[in-house]
Amino acid sequence: MKKIYEAWEDETCSIAFSNIESINTQCAKGLLSEKAKLLHRVEADTWEEAMSEHHIKMGWEPYVPVGEPQECPRECGASFYPEGSGACPNCGNVC
Incomplete structure (x- = not known):
């Protein structure tokens, strides 16, 4: 993905x-x-x-994602940022 x-x-x-x-x-x-x-x-x-x-x-300061990370609703074990991209690194778009 x-x-x-x-x-x-x-x-x-x-x-x-x-x-x-x-x-x-x-x-x-x-x-x-x-x-x-x-x-x-x-x-x-x-x-x-x-x-x-x-x-x-x-060479910039670390990127700060929008919102707080949450566990993927598909229970794959990964975290994602629903207030940001809404994409899970394992499952793709979940929001």
Whole structure:
């Protein structure tokens, strides 16, 4: 269930970080500069996991997910953030 996320930086030093589908849409609509440079690519099961890795790669403070973690309602044993992505790393979207 992993998704690919990318971080891009444009000539104004603005950084875009999103899943590859959204990045492709932004490029197609001209919302991401043609001069933007790929900073890094992350493969992750959830938005929270992707953002945690992105923050590490950028040298930023640790990412703080939205809300409190809860046990997956499908009882797979994993935790997820229902106020955030609502995605379980084992089961996918559960909210």
